Amino acid sequence: MSDRTDDPAHLVGERPDLRADCGRCAGLCCVAPAFTASADFAMDKPAGQPCRNLLADFRCSIHDSLRERGFAGCAVFDCFGAGQQVTQVTFGGRDWRESPEIATSMFTVFAVMRQLRELLWHLTEARTLLPACPLSDELDRARERTERLTGADPDELAAFDATAYRQEIGPLLTRVSEVVRAEVRDSAPDRKGADLIEANLQGADLRGTGLRGAYLLGADLRGANLCKADLLGADLRVADLRGAFLAESIFLTQPQLDAANGDAATTIPSSLTRPRHWSASVTPAGSATARRRRRRR
The missing domain is CATH 2.160.20.80 (E3 ubiquitin-protein ligase SopA)
Structure with missing residues (x-):
């Protein structure tokens, strides 16, 4: 294994990178998904339509009072850094307002990227849980493969079946879970x-x-x-x-x-x-x- 993946402490240090950096995003979570009026959202919003609370600079006008204003669903959302990855890397700093021709592709890619970034969070944690065991190499390969996927171009990402990929990686995380849980209980x-x-x-x-x-x-x-x-x-x-x-x-x-x-x-x-x-x-x-x-x- 490489020095980079041999050091679980290094991986712990990387996990903050899997958090949202809204200042480097184009408000994708406020536009791409649909909202349905409920206990989580105070209104209906079709997919691809900007939320009424989204400002011109992509900030949320009620960010500090989301729960009080009926947007608890927004308060609990975390893109695991997918927003800035899509905005700054996949689309090279462009956004859907200045370049409306990329809007549909950008929103589709955001949904795929979020799943990949969440999976990276779990794979990174799994590697820190098992710093040296027979599963370590397999975890490294899965994590490196997932990282490569997040760097793919827009067309590749839009066509990628992220749900199937999560199902493919799932058994590996299950095996990690079984090993860790056995540390406190034999069965x-x-x-x-x-x-x-x-x-x-x-x-x-x-x-x-x-x-x-x-x-x-x-x-x-x-x-x-x-x-x-x-x-x-x-x-x-x-x-x-x-x-x-x-x-x-x-x-x-x-x-x-x-x-x-x-x-x-x-x-x-x-x-x-x-x-x-x-x-x-x-x-x-x-x-x-x-x-x-x-x-x-």
């Missing part, structure tokens, strides 16, 4: 895709549990121990994470945290940011369940 439970909507999991011992794609909408996870739990694709919308231990969970992303509720006692991975809407104090429920969780560790 870690797998609740992949489980319906846990509004489930009472307060104080639950979920160490090493496979929760990939699980439906945890509104679930009570106060004080739950999610050490090494696989949360890839888990739906955490309005889940109560007060006092929960998430610092060592795996494949958790910023949008998942942003969609949930937590407090000062909730621990999160160092690669992620504590959501602004979370309570800055420790709630009584979160504090008590967090103490019980720590006693079990």
